Amino acid sequence: MANLSFISMSVQASEALGISFQGKAATWDNAEQVKDVLDALNRESRVHYLNLEGNTLGVEGAKAIGEALKRHPELRKAFWQNLFTCRLKTETPLALKHLGAGLIAAKAKLTVLNLSNNALGPNGMCGLEGLLRSPVCYSLQELYVKNCGLGSEGGRMLAKAMLDLHANAKKAGTALQLRVFAAGCNRLENLGATAISKLFQRLQTLEEIYMQQNSIYYKGIAELAKGFKLNRQLRVLNLNDNTLTYNGASAMAAVFEHTPHLRVLNLGDCIIRSNGAYLISEALEEHHEQLEVLDLSFNEINHEAGLMLVTAVVNKSNLRLLNLDGNNFGSKGCELIIAEMKKTANPTALQPFEADDSDEAIGDDESSKEDVDDAEQESGDSREYDTLLEVDDYIDELAASPTFPACHTEKIEDTIEEFDQEEDYKKSAEEANYVTKWNFDSLGIYEITSDESDETIADANVDKSAEELVLSLEPCSLQQQAACDNKLHELMAVIDQFDNDNHLLLLVFTTLKCAHHSKSSKPALDLAVSLYKATFEYAIKTKQEQRVLDYVLKQLCLLRSEEPFKSPYDMTNCRYALREAISQTDFANDNIKNTLKAFMDQLAA
Incomplete structure (x- = not known):
């Protein structure tokens, strides 16, 4: 046992070897300016991670680093977030190609790739596609592209590259085991979400999904739900600040029975409203005894639906955070929810109500208004969908x-x-x-x-x-x-x-x-x-x-x-x-x- 412990500790120590220039705020335009990075890469025989976060890298600098990376097949983690500040849109794809070429030549096997907070957009994706489709990423477990300005088209490009990666890895006899997918704050919208859903449906290995603040509406959410259902090991799901309404909430409620290991669910600021909250509460009540975090804040939920949500978490012994702030409870409704929460096993999990100081009447008027609003939106969305069907040929052209x-x-x-x-x-x-x-x-x-x-x-x-x-x-x-x-x-x-x-x-x-x-x-x-x-x-x-x-x-x-x-x-x-x-x-x-x-x-x- 002692020998096994020693071996485990040795492996952990070796995995911690790496180079970090995080937060130096350096400007690396050429090989001379990036000399410190090159010296470190040339000096170290084993580099398991390279952290370049918080600097600005130009094309020639990236080319020099790419050449140095060719000598490091052992590299596993690339932390390249916030790396192209103030760069021209023509520079970023070229820089990414040089970095990717170095990893491909080295035959590295990445497990983590973090490119968050870079203004990639579809243009930047052109420089990333080659790396994502290559054997370097057959072993990829975590992909972070948060706040990269992908838009719908960039989302499509990302999904297509990852689908190709999955196919390439399978053909090579190495099944892709991606566990973490983080693409929040990218304005993916419905079309980008639909493309990424196809990726989720193919992978079926995801444990954490972060797609907050992407301007996705209920049709896109319904498409994503198809992918969520097939990833049965899902533990973390963050869709904060999208727009579900009743239809999206219905699609999400149908997901929960297929994701028994869910620990964190963030549907805050999604305009779920009361009727949607009823569906969510009913679905959660029957499943997910291990739920730890539930965020349904700022969703236009009335106090009656809020009480239903409290009832849904009574049997969640591991619950440590329940956020219902910013809904339409009124001060009296807040008092009722707090009182009901005290009857649960974890009353302290309920977060303070800081955004609801109103004295709204608590009755059925809000629910009735909500039904009308949902009906109007669904009707409008239906008309839009019919129109889109009529112009598909024009859009394709x-x-x-x-x-x-x-x-x-x-x-x-x-x-x-x-x-x-x-x-x-x-x-x-x-x-x-x-x-x-x-x-x-x-x-x-x-x-x-x-x-x-x-x-x-x-x-x-x-x-x-x-x-x-x-x-x-x-x-x-x-x-x-x-x-x-x-x-x-x-x-x-x-x-x-x-x-x-x-x-x-x-x-x-x-x-x-x-x-x-x-x-x-x-x-x-x-x-x-x-x-x-x-x-x-x-x-x-x-x-x-x-x-x-x-x-x-x-x-x-x-x-x-x-x-x-x-x-x-x-x-x-x-x-x-x-x-x-x-x-x-x-x-x-x-x-x-x-x-x-x-x-x-x-x-x-």
Whole structure:
């Protein structure tokens, strides 16, 4: 026994050998700047892990490290998260290819690959696919790609590469045993989730799945549920901050009988609502005696459903955390739930109610309202699905175009129904019901009601300075656009006083204010075109093209947004100015231009 213990300790010690440059905040552009890493790799005979987190690696630096990695077939863990800060989108895929080439040449056998917090996107995935399909990853057990900006297309690419890896490993006689899959904060949406579900269905070995904050709605959740069911060893499941509603909750409730080893379930901030909570509680009550953590916070659940959830965990002797904060319990409902929880074996597991100070009446009104809301959403989703079926041929044709970025195909699918309603938008700017999550109040931007006429708005703007115009939500008047060149200079002088999201928000909304009159005023059109250019130049400069594209498309009613607000701008005029802007040879870049053009062309079709 003593000899066995000694051998075990020796193995653990050898597995701990590695090199770490974590958090050095170093800039590694070339071989000279990465010399310390190269020296360490050349000096150590056994390197089981390489931690480069918290630095910024360029192409030449990555090439040099890749060459050094060729001498280390024993490498097992690559901690390369947060490694490409401030790098061009053309650099990251090349750097990843060099690192991957080194591991492939070394015939390493990775068990852990962590690439989280890198702005990969579909472009970066192009540099990663080769490594993921190679024998280096046949032994992969843990994959972390959290907050990598994958989007739906990047999610598809990841799923396809991993499916190929599974097939390659099986053909080589080495079954892939992936245990941990972490892809939170990637805006995978329904299409990306559906692709990844196919991977889950094939693997059937997962024990931990993290897919929080991915803009997945109930159809995507229903697809994922198919994969969850087949991974019977699942212990941790985190879907926080997606949108389940009743249908998604129903799909998830059907999963639980197939995952008997579940220990941690996080469905917080998923709009499950009371009826969905009833389904979850019933399913959990019958299974999962070993459950340790249950998070159903911020889900619009009433106190009666909350009491059902407490009943569901009475027999969970290992429960150490139950989070029901931020629901619609009211102060009296909270008191009832706390009292009921005291009857359980682990009353201290219930987390404090810090976000519910209301004195709401506790009755059936909320449940009735919830039923109506769910019915409306289900009806709307059904209409969207029927529409998508009718345009599949068009989507396939568009996606096959060499000039159209594939990452936007799914977004056109999601907005076909809105395109069909274009005539309604032309009638009233009030129906531009799309939302900004940036805070107007922090900038002192004044609200405007949608029933004001253009004449009233124009009169209110006649004497406004450039600063007042920029910091107002009101459209620009014709009088203010008489001198396009001077006005552009004045407006940009104000906008440039702000930075980060404030700068970007003011750019976008100043553009819309000026575009409001673009069909009736040549100076207004010229000014709007110049501001559209400035907006996307800033997006390119700050490396947030995707974010700004999505945001502008939502403001122009070309891309669905879930949270409505009322816009005073004439959408027809704003889009007219955009079409003029993207016709300019010096506008942005091909990716942005082709994306905007595709949405505009579909609108006109």
